[in-house]
């Protein structure tokens with residue numbers, strides 16, 4: 335399918351100005367040129383990594399906000415404040431996104447509480463000694479970062495959904511912050527992901543209110559998911575609503 339899309343795009347004369355156009359760019363002097371195999375590989379990696387993380391985090395954020403009205407109210411106020419400074423159909427910009435402090439906190443707390451990604455994979459490139467044990471070269475290790483999310487010393491009352499804990503900026507820079515992995519392989523889609531979810535939440539809470547229909551199953555293991563979806567009833571929200 336991707337091969338066909340690439341062929342179609344090559345034969346199309348009008349520019350789309352999107353990622354595929356950039357990847358297929360054949361201008362002279364480009365430092366990196368990818369062949370079709372590499373382009374397809376990259377697209378699959380991005381779609382795979384960037385789809386379920388975003389949709390699951392968005393779903394769980396709606397669930398937690400629904401269950402925690404005070405957090406929903408604070409989040410909604412943050413977004414109504416942004417809306418009030420804009421024309422009705424005016425799009426969000428980067429400064430709006432950067433001003434969404436509480437939204438960022440809600441997303442981090444959702445990632446932590448729901449453990450959307452429960453670990454990272456590594457392979458040892460040399461023998462590693464750790465607390466008297468040797469991990470031989472070539473071993474594949476799954477670092478179960480999900481455990482860190484419920485450490486009561488890092489996150490007092492770890493089972494409680496408490497976005498306010500993230501309002502302390504230092505929380506994001508401590509060495510245990512591994513919601514997006516860490517080191518040289520830190521998630522390259524972190525900012526894109528945060529921007530996507532923040533944008534979704536912005537339009538959701540400024541335009542709608544929701545009610546859970548109920549009866550849904552949310553599985554936490556091996557990863558958080560709602561096998562039959564999270565069913566909600568949506569109604570319009572007006573800024574003048576109480």
Ligand code: HEM
Nearest residue numbers: 380383384387391451454513514515516519520521523527
């Ligand atoms: C809420 C959203 C997201 C979360 C929680 C998340 C989390 C993660 C985690 C934990 C890793 C492993 C990092 C490591 O091994 O240290 C990772 C890797 C990766 N993520 Fe994300 N991610 C998110 C969104 C995205 C988006 C939107 C994209 C791109 C469209 C993306 C692309 C990638 C890629 C390509 C890798 C592999 C990086 C590498 O191995 O060098 N992610 N992500």
